[in-house]
Amino acid sequence: xxxxxxxxxxxxxxxxxxxxxxxxxxxxxxxxxxxxxxxxxxxxxxxxxxxxxxxxxxxxxxxxxxxxxxxxxxxxxxxxxxxxxxxxxxxxxxxxxxx
Numbered sequence: 001x002x003x004x005x006x007x008x009x010x011x012x013x014x015x016x017x018x019x020x021x022x023x024x025x026x027x028x029x030x031x032x033x034x035x036x037x038x039x040x041x042x043x044x045x046x047x048x049x050x051x052x053x054x055x056x057x058x059x060x061x062x063x064x065x066x067x068x069x070x071x072x073x074x075x076x077x078x079x080x081x082x083x084x085x086x087x088x089x090x091x092x093x094x095x096x097x098x099x
Contacts, residue, residue, distance in 0.1 A: 067073030 065073075066077040
């Protein structure tokens with residue numbers, strides 16, 4: 001049976017060489033009990049008394065336009081290979097914990 005981390009080699013900046021020591025014996029029921037958050041409740045907040053701070057910057061994009069300014073260029077700019085590898089990595093870790 002292949003290990004979930006086999007797809008990452010030592011040259012991969014996302015590989016976890018210390019993975020076996022960081023996530024040993026995590027119980028899924030313990031993971032849910034670690035945080036106790038109150039449910040989010042919407043409330044109206046008054047802006048009275050807040051001072052208005054005018055925007056003084058230039059109204060322009062501060063990064064170079066990627067590629068040919070096509071939608072796929074912007075997608076690849078924000079959703080890069082590192083981001084996709086992290087999605088795969090954490091999805092696999094979640095699967096290992098919750099099997």
